[in-house]
Amino acid sequence: MDGQENEQPTTGDAGAPASGRGRRWALRPRRDRRATGPAPAPWVRVARRVGVALAVLAIALAGVVLGTFAGGRMHTDIGPFRAELTLAPALRGGTTVDIPPLGALQLHSHEGPTHLTVALGALDQRRTEALIDDPASISRASQSAVTDVRNGVLRLGLRTVGMTLLVTLLLAALVFRNTRRTAWAGGTALAVTVGSLGLAASTLRPQAIEEPRYEGLLVNAPAIVGDARRIANDYTKYAEQLQRLVGNVSQLYTTVSALPVYEPAPGTTRVLHVSDMHLNPTGWQLIRTVVEQFGIDVVIDTGDITDWGSEPEASFVGSIGLLKKPYVYIRGNHDSARTAAAVAQQPNAIVLDNSTTTVAGLTIAGIGDPRFTPDKNTSPAGSGLTPQVADQVISAGTKLATTIRESPKPVNIALVHDPASAGPLNGVCPLVLAGHTHARQVSKLPESPGQPPTQLMVEGSTGGAGLRGLEGEKPTPLTMTVLYLDQDKLLQAYDDITVGGTGQAQVNLERHVIKDPKAGAEVPVTPTPTR
Structure with a gap:
């Protein structure tokens, strides 16, 4: 009996163990029953934790990259420009300033795995005109541009941080379905993003703007603005050579005049048509010689x-007064109201804007381009224009046609900048002169029943298109045309003068004779002498 009592635990009325010792003995089998097997080895637990950590890190980095691409882009105003700021992951830091169509500046502005791109877009016409009308505002705009960029970059950084955190949390929640791991992934992404931007800010090099690397057309910028002394010497040599070769135009003229074709009759009016100077001072030298x-x-x-x-460019028109000849001008799409006012101040200049004038016996009507778009590329007449802009350009020709019809004197020559404006002038006057395309072209406008034919003459670029003339493999030539009008003020002949583009000085002259101006006969071309 005593042995049996020792083998069985003593219990109370409710069946519970009678002593604490008995209770501990009774619970041991339950703890053993919960065990499913032997505990994993330490290295297995470590590998599992490392795998989870790597998965969290991978999700965090993926969220940073996706979030940066999704949120690291915004538009802001920098001076008169509408700019786009873009932040992107990169192997090394830096900044790209994209200036279409000229190219880009590459700046080693900071360290770290982030790259900033500042793409300068279209000019805001309202702000641009405000800058031109108030010279003091140009200085203020240049000072505020730094603040504009700083504020834009700060907003871009905050936007990027927020977007990377959001994307990472969503991605981790979908992958892990675990609150703690999702939080770890979000914290890691936040640390990586803030750390990268902080590294960029702490290593910022403001002097990088003084050490740019040029791409695209801007490769020519160091040669233009870098070594002023060398450029001055080179330009002097080129100018002397050009003057000597352009002087040979007189020999070409003698050669052409000796051909059995056309001799200018007494009373002939000689008109020199120039266009699209684009700030090239060589054009003035060529104009004076001709x-x-x-x-x-x-x-x-x-x-x-x-x-x-711009205001500084207004001084370029000062050479007009040196010509000592009447100078009739209309505004192009790269010329502002300030430019037209500067031209009008020259003693021999006449600015036409939907108006007429009589000079050298000719009645001339002209209208300025309705656009002011100095940031736009040149395009062939009528191409690349939106319907709204096309209507705007064509309406300029319509307005001028109305002015010509109401003129008390018959108009001999009509002037427009873009050839797309010439259509409404068909049959209104015998000759229309234009520019804009940087490519010389002569054609007849479509004939209308009962209306005399109208000749359209589009000039190339008398300034070789300025800096734009360097875009192609070959520089744009300098061109101008001498028009011969008889006593009836009808075009009888014209000479196309072409001087090789910037850095070249080959001179060509082509004589074209119109057999019957009243009938609009075909225009034969004489042989082209070259010097």
Whole structure:
């Protein structure tokens, strides 16, 4: 009996163990029953934790990359420009300033795995005109540009941090379905993003703007603005060579005049048509030579005498007064109201804007380009225009046609900048002069029943398109045309003068004779002498 009592635990009325010792003995089998097997080895637990950590890190990095691409882009105003700021992951830090169509500047501005791109977009016309009308505002705009960039980059950084955190949390929640691991992934992404941006900010090099690497057309910028002394010496040599070769135009003129074709009759009016100077000072030298050698009576300029229409560029038109000949001008899309005002201040200049004038016996009507778009590329007449812009350009020709019809004197020559404006002038006057395309072209406007034919003459670029002339493999040539109008003020002949593009000085002259101006006969071309 005593042995049996020792083998069985003593219990109370409720069946519970009678002593604490008995209770501990009774619970041991239950703990043993919960065990499913032997405990995993330590290295297995470590490998599992490392795998989870690597998975969290991978999700965090993926969230940073996706979030940066999704949120690291915004638009902001920098001075008169509408700019796009883009932040992207990169192997090394830096900044790209994209200036279409000229190219880009590459700046080693900071360290770290982030790259900033500042793409300067279209000019805001309202702000641009405000800058041009108020010279003091240009200085303020240049000072505020730094603040604009700083504020834009700060907003971009905050936007990027927020987006990377959001994307990472969503991605981790989908993959792990575990609150703690999702939180770890979000914290890791936040640390990586803030750390990368902090590294960029702490290693910022403001002097990087002084050490740019040029791409695209801007590769020519160091040669233009880098070594002023060398450029001055080179330009002097080129100018001397050009003057000597352009002086040979007189010999070409003698050669052509000796051909059994056309001799200018007494009373002939000689008009020099120039266009699209784009700030090239060489164009003025060529104009002065031709004015003297050919006995020009009046110079006609169909616009784009400047590039951006800014206040500093206004001084470029000062050479007009040195010609000592009437200078009739209309504004191009690269010329501002300030440019037109500067031209009007020249003693021999006449600015036409949907108006007429009589000079050297010719009645001339002209209208400025309705656009001011100095940031736009040149395009062929009518191509690449939105319907709204096309209507705007064509309506300029319509307005001028109305002015010509209401003129008390018959208009001999009509002036527009873009050839797309010439259509409404068909049959209204015998000759329309234009520019804009940087490519010389002569054609007849479509004939209308009962209306006399209208000749359209599009000039190339008298300034070799300025900096834009360097875009192609070959520089744009400098071109101008001498028009011969008889006593009835009808075009009887014209000479196309072409000087090789910037850095070249080959001179060509082509004589074209119109057999019957009243009938609009075909235009034969004489042989082309070259010097």
